[in-house]
Amino acid sequence: MEDMQAPSYLIKIGNRFYAQVRVPSDIAESYGRKQHKKSLKTNDHDTAVDRLHSAGVEIKAEFAKHRASLLRQKQEPAPVPAPTPQSFADLGRQYGREIAERELTIRADLYEEAVARPKEFWRGAAQKFSEPDQFTYFDKLMADGDLDRVVGYIIRKRSEDRIADLKRMIDTGDMGEVLALAEERQPGLDRKAHVALALTLARAEIAALQNSLSGDLEGHRTAPAQTSASASIPVSTTPALPPVSLDALFDKWKAETKPSASTLSTWRGIIKSLKAAFPEKADDASSLTPEDMIKWKDDLVESGKAAKTINDSYFACVRTIFGYGVNNRLVTANPGIGVKTARGRKASKTRFGYTNAGAARLLELARKETKPTLRWLPWLAAQTGSRISEVAQLWGSFVKEEDGIPYLDIKRAPDGGSIKETFSERTVPLHPQLIADGFLDFVKSKGDGPLFYGKSSGDPEKKHASKGVSTRLAAWIRENGFTDKRIDPNHGLRHWFKTHADDVGIQDRMADRLQGHATKTDAGGYYNPELSTMLTALKKIKLPPVSAGGDELDKASGG
Incomplete structure (x- = not known):
């Protein structure tokens, strides 16, 4: 079985960038090298990063092709008679089936890549589109957030390009690639037969790709009955796989990929739903x-599930788990490919932050609370622009002082907490208003342990205790009249901070540093201001931003 494949890595040789991927252990010896390098055809770092993920998928396809070749070589071939048109046709049909299987695997890989890293996936895929109308259409798909259509568009584009390339080979006679393939499939042919087989294989690949574009990948996956004339031609067959349960498939995927506790919790529920729908399977x-899958999708729609939830959660889970299974020879096919529900158009999907008045009202409400999570978390989010999940897992030992400046050391809680990105770990000075309100006294009373939850299990497969804290805070905010669905009750403070920082003249790179946002340039990654410089910037943020009270606040609160 193929071992867990390492991700693509970016390396530089001379002045050119390359993608480098470790060769899987099951083919490493015959492959002849431990690492596969692929030129990204650029000396520009940003362009190389954009192309890295797509190159990784292409390298993986090369591994699959090599593995298929090894399987063919292991078979004991019967004596091969003189080639006939019928025997060439059989070889062509077999090659078409292999292309169809390869397309299924590539589709699963592309979808996993799109779900895991949508921004990087889009940038890398966009490099392939040079025509303005193609780029504009693809950009629209990304804006709609429909990963099914995005991946479908990319698959169609790469298939159409490959078909055009194969037709060019046939038209011009530049058939070196398919001649080499024909020699591998049927060595020892004379020149005329060699060319004839190469043409057969090229046409078989064109037909398989055209079928895939029309949605008929399955048609190539059932081997036709062999005639007596072709019975002596060795045709590779895929042995029947032993049954594997949905739970076992999920557990194997979990053990290799080690997803976050949140993803585990959500996807485990999805697999439970799938089992309930088809208990006999x-x-x-x-x-x-x-x-x-179509029946299950229809049932989910009937139950009231949103199209986005069905497509981007339920079927993202199914395609990913089964894609893993196909790649690791656990299941024969990915039944979730191509299944989706139509999305209804909504007036607006834009998320907003609180207005100054809304933020002020929320902070004044929090100031009246005695429960620590309600009293301090909104203020911490407002003063740092942090995600609530980041400050909810603060420990007393994370509140420190340097050169007389108290600050927060925002990082993963040691009992199994998580931070969204590596660059989200950071130090942020405490706003003078929090100190004046007694936050340091509260920290001292709690000791070095968690500030806003009792304890967490430490089990990486269970949600961290701070997740529940965040959920309860959001519910409390909604209960207090902040009911505008366009404003996330917790994340709205992060949006507010970004807008307010710009209003009071804080530079973007400083705001990004305070919030733990990704930098927009490579140079931004080197920006590491002193605590005193960050404190000077933070003092420009007035907390609360406006005085609370009056009808105007209620109208502007986002509630």
Whole structure:
């Protein structure tokens, strides 16, 4: 079985950038090298990063092709008679089936990549589109947030390009690539037969790709009955796989990928839903069909699930888990590919932050609370622009002082907490207003441990205790009249901070540093201001931003 494949790595040789991927252990010896390098055809770092993920998918396809070649070589071939048109046709059909299988794997890989890293995926894919109309259309798909259509568009583009390339080879006679393939499939042919087989294989690949564009990948996956004339031609077949249950498939994926506790919790529930829908198939994941997936999708729609939830959560889970299964020879196919529900158009998907008046009202409400989570978390989020999940996992030992400046050391809680990105770990001075309100006294009373929760299990497969704190805070904010669905009750403070920082003249790179945002340039990554400089910037943020009270606040609060 293929071991867990390492991600693509960016390296530089001379003045050119390359993607480098470790060769899987099961083919490393025959592959002849431990690392596969692919030129990214650029000496510009940003362009190389954009192209890195797409190159990784292409390298993985090369590994799959090599593995298929090894499987063919392991078979004991019967004596091969003189080639006939029928035997060439059989070889062409077999090659078409292999192309169809490869396309399924590539589609699963692309979708996983899009779900895991949408921004990097988009930038890398966009490099392939040179025509303005193509770029504009693809940009629109990304703006709509429909990953099914995005990945479908990329697959169509790469398939159409490959078909055009194969037709060019046939038209011009520049057939070196397919001649080499023909020699690998049927060595020892004379020149005329060699060319004839190469043409057959090229046309078979064109047909398989055209079928994939029309949505008929399955048509190539069932081997036709062999005639007596072709019975002596060795044709590779995929042995039947032993049954694997949905739970076992999920557990194997979990063990290798080590997803976040939040993803585990959500996706475990999705697998439970799938098992409940088809209990008779729960012990054999391969028995699930695309028709089953369509029925399940229809049932989810009928139950009131939103199209975005069905497409981007339920079927993202199914495609990822089954894609892993196909890649690791656990299941024969990915039944979730191509299944989606139509999205209804909404007036606006834009998320807003609180207005100054809304933020002030929320902070004044919090100031009246005695429960620590309600009293301090909104203020900490407002003074740092942090995600609530970051400050909810603060420990007393994370509140420190340097050169007379108290500050927060924002990082993962040692009992299994998580931070969204590596660059989100940072130090941020405490705003003078929090100190004046007694936050340091509160910290002293709690000691070095967690400030806003009792204890967490420490189990990486369970949600951290701070997640519940964040959820309860959001509910409290909604209960106090902040009901505008366009404003996330917790994250709205992060939006407010970004806008207010610009209003009071804080530079973007300073605001990004305070909030733990990704920098917009490579140079931004070197920006590491002193605590005193950050404190000077923070003092420009007035807390609360306006005085609370009056009808105007209620109208402007976002509630």
